[in-house]
Amino acid sequence: MAYIISFGIIILSQNPVLHIPFDEKKFNKVNNTSQDSSEARKDQNFTPLDNSNTSSSGKNGTNTSTSELGILNSTIKMLSRKLSKVDKNLEKQTSDMMLDNKTDKWTPPRHPVGSIFSPDIYPWERIYVHDSVVLEKIPGGKYRLRTYNTQNNLRSVSLKTVTNPSLYKFFWGTYTIKTKSRYHILPSVSPGMIITGLEKGYIEKTTRFWKDGNDIYYIGPLKKLSKKPIILKLAADKYYFGNYHLRKTRLKTGPFFKNDQIIRSSVKKHLGNFTSRKQLVDFLYRYFHAFTVKPLKSIGNTLGVFEDIIKQKRGVCRHRSLLFMAIATSYGIKTRLVFNEIHAFVEIIDDNRKWVRIDLGGAIIPVNTVRKPDASAAYEYEIQSDSHIKSGSETTVKLKHKGSPPPHLTLVLKNSRQKIILTKTISPSISDKETTVIVKIPLLKPGKYKFEIAR
Numbered sequence: 224m225a226y227i228i229s230f231g232i233i234i235l236s237q238n239p240v241l242h243i244p245f246d247e248k249k250f251n252k253v254n255n256t257s258q259d260s261s262e263a264r265k266d267q268n269f270t271p272l273d274n275s276n277t278s279s280s281g282k283n284g285t286n287t288s289t290s291e292l293g294i295l296n297s298t299i300k301m302l303s304r305k306l307s308k309v310d311k312n313l314e315k316q317t318s319d320m321m322l323d324n325k326t327d328k329w330t331p332p333r334h335p336v337g338s339i340f341s342p343d344i345y346p347w348e349r350i351y352v353h354d355s356v357v358l359e360k361i362p363g364g365k366y367r368l369r370t371y372n373t374q375n376n377l378r379s380v381s382l383k384t385v386t387n388p389s390l391y392k393f394f395w396g397t398y399t400i401k402t403k404s405r406y407h408i409l410p411s412v413s414p415g416m417i418i419t420g421l422e423k424g425y426i427e428k429t430t431r432f433w434k435d436g437n438d439i440y441y442i443g444p445l446k447k448l449s450k451k452p453i454i455l456k457l458a459a460d461k462y463y464f465g466n467y468h469l470r471k472t473r474l475k476t477g478p479f480f481k482n483d484q485i486i487r488s489s490v491k492k493h494l495g496n497f498t499s500r501k502q503l504v505d506f507l508y509r510y511f512h513a514f515t516v517k518p519l520k521s522i523g524n525t526l527g528v529f530e531d532i533i534k535q536k537r538g539v540c541r542h543r544s545l546l547f548m549a550i551a552t553s554y555g556i557k558t559r560l561v562f563n564e565i566h567a568f569v570e571i572i573d574d575n576r577k578w579v580r581i582d583l584g585g586a587i588i589p590v591n592t593v594r595k596p597d598a599s600a601a602y603e604y605e606i607q608s609d610s611h612i613k614s615g616s617e618t619t620v621k622l623k624h625k626g627s628p629p630p631h632l633t634l635v636l637k638n639s640r641q642k643i644i645l646t647k648t649i650s651p652s653i654s655d656k657e658t659t660v661i662v663k664i665p666l667l668k669p670g671k672y673k674f675e676i677a678r
Contacts, residue, residue, distance in 0.1 A: 319371035320353060320560065322545050324528050326519040326538040327586075334564050337399040338410040340457075342629070344394070346566040347580065348410040352437035353560040356549050358482035358529075365527045366482065368549055370560050374436025381432075383417050388648050391458040393631035395422065395653055398442075399452040406443030410563065413459035414438040414570065414578045422653045424453030437559060454653055456630045460577070467571060467579040469501035475555030483553040486529075490550055493533050503554060504571065504581075510536075511543040511583040540585025541567040547583060602629055608674050612636075614667040620674055622658045624651065633677040634660060639670055646677070 334350055353370035361367050385391055394412055409432070418432055426442075433441040474497060477483050490497070494510070497503040517537045519528070532538050532546065544560050544567040551558040557572040561580075568582045603625035609618050620634065632649040645665060651658045662674075 319369050320541065320545060320562070322368040322528050322532070322542065322549075324519045324531070326532060326535075326542055327516050328539065334408070334410070335400065335402040335404065336407050336409060337401060337452075339397045340412055341395040341397075341627075342392075344412050346563065347412075347568060347582070348563045349412070349414070349438070349561050350408060350410045350563040351561070352439050353548075354437050355480065356545075356552050357480050358485055358549070360482070366485065366529070367527070368529055368545065370545055370548060372435075372437060372439075377433045377435050377441065379431055380418060380434050380440070382420060385417060385419060385458045388458075388631060390461060391417070391631075392461050392464065393419075393629065393650075394457040394459065395627070395630050396455045396457045397452050398455070400445070400448060403448040405445055406441055407445070409440040409442050411438065411440045412457060413463040413580075415460060416440065417458040418455055419458055420456045422454040422456055424451055425449060426453060456650075456653075458631075462575070462577050463570075463580055465579065467504065467573040467581065468575055469499075469504055470574050471499040471501050472574070473498060474500060474503060477553060477555065479552055479555055486549055486553040489530055489533065490553075493530065497554070500554075500556060500574075504551065504556065507547050507550060508581065508583070511547060514538050514543055514584070516586045540583065543567075543583040543585065544569050547581075602626070604628075604676055606674050606676070612664055612667070612672055614664060617661055617663050620660045620662055622649065622651075622660065622676075624656055624658070627653050628655055628658070634662070635675050635677045636662070636664075637673055637675060639672075643677075644672065 338348055340348070351372075353372050355373045356368070356370045359367045359369060392412075396409075396412070398409060400407055415438060427446060430442060430445060433443070435441075476487070494506070497506065514536050516539055519531055519535060519537050529546070529549075532542055538546075541562065544562070547569050548558045548560045551569075551571065559570045559578075561568055561570060566585060568580060570578045570580055573579050605623040605625070607621040607623070612618055622632070622634070628651040630650065630653070632651065634647045634649055636644045636646075638644055644667065645662070647660060647662055649658055649660060
């Protein structure tokens with residue numbers, strides 16, 4: 224029997240630089256038209272934000288592949304107490320964040336779990352998340368801006384199977400635990416991240432996965448420190464990585480947090496008067512991208528650092544993100560501040576009631592923290608299929624992987640005009656060298672057809 228052999232290469236990721244010049248033309252192209260809720264739903268495969276932990280197939284397109292972990296509330300409360308004692312120094316550094324005047328530098332907390340994702344999402348790993356902000360009056364009549372985490376209640380997370388893969392991005396997550404402790408935070412790629420399976424490594428029978436109300440993930444209890452990493456197959460909603468969708472809905476006036484009226488008054492004074500959600504977020508996106516990384520020249524006023532930074536437009540990623548969160552929240556836009564060992568950014572809930580990541584730039588990544596090019600960034604493959612595809616029959620396709628394959632692939636059959644005739648999803652293991660797929664061919668017109676991996 225004759226075979227057709229085809230080759231391909233797909234570039235999966237690249238390492239970004241944080242402080243990228245703002246592309247006004249590209250931003251306007253994406254945001255120049257307001258999109259009502261029905262259009263956004265149609266274009267973005269609308270599914271409501273789902274915070275429930277269901278065991279059956281639901282709106283998030285997943286099924287529970289293992290039985291839900293029967294953990295009593297008392298056990299979860301006990302775990303919460305244990306987690307709070309994991310590392311007092313780390314907790315002190317990450318439990319809240321103050322707006323400071325060191326606008327040209329940042330010494331972020333070091334995390335005891337190393338993580339590498341493929342495709343790479345560096346530097347946007349989600350490790351610490353703050354959902355609340357407050358403007359506190361301090362001695363001397365001045366104010367201090369602070370963010371913190373209030374969603375500490377934990378629930379168990381079971382392995383799930385994705386039933387609608389077209390809505391998700393898939394990742395290999397490689398975790399190396401560096402310090403001995405019973406519980407650890409697991410860096411994640413998105414809110415609502417789905418753990419679909421354990422690919423490599425050993426996890427004790429009593430070890431479970433957990434997450435809190437801000438989708439910070441945990442692993443524990445761990446009795447021993449394993450030198451070998453664990454590799455998980457992960458899935459994340461594609462929507463999170465796209466553009467936000469906001470209509471010209473009128474802004475709300477609060478109150479939303481303590482002294483938020485002072486923030487709104489300062490915004491009107493220094494930035495202007497805003498009437499809609501879209502107008503405000505679009506402006507803030509442009510505004511913070513125009514910041515420079517320079518030392519702050521203190522002016523001194525009631526609001527202190529807040530107004531100094533606003534006026535001088537200086538600050539690294541944490542200043543931009545913290546100020547964005549404070550301003551957006553003061554107008555009723557649900558926002559979270561996310562940070563890790565190298566970067567800070569924000570997440571907002573847009574008009575589709577789904578979380579979207581917004582990056583505001585920052586300092587150039589220090590040389591000693593830049594990762595080497597991801598070895599898995601280029602995926603090479605070879606497809607072997609029958610030279611004569613019979614209409615209405617089954618055919619065997621062999622996919623040979625050169626190196627570790629991506630966690631999810633889409634095999635497509637195209638005609639001579641490059642029109643896609645059929646698609647078939649493939650979920651290889653990270654150690655697979657070859658994947659064999661049985662494909663049912665539909666009724667075809669005479670012509671030339673070819674199998675490929677969709678980009």
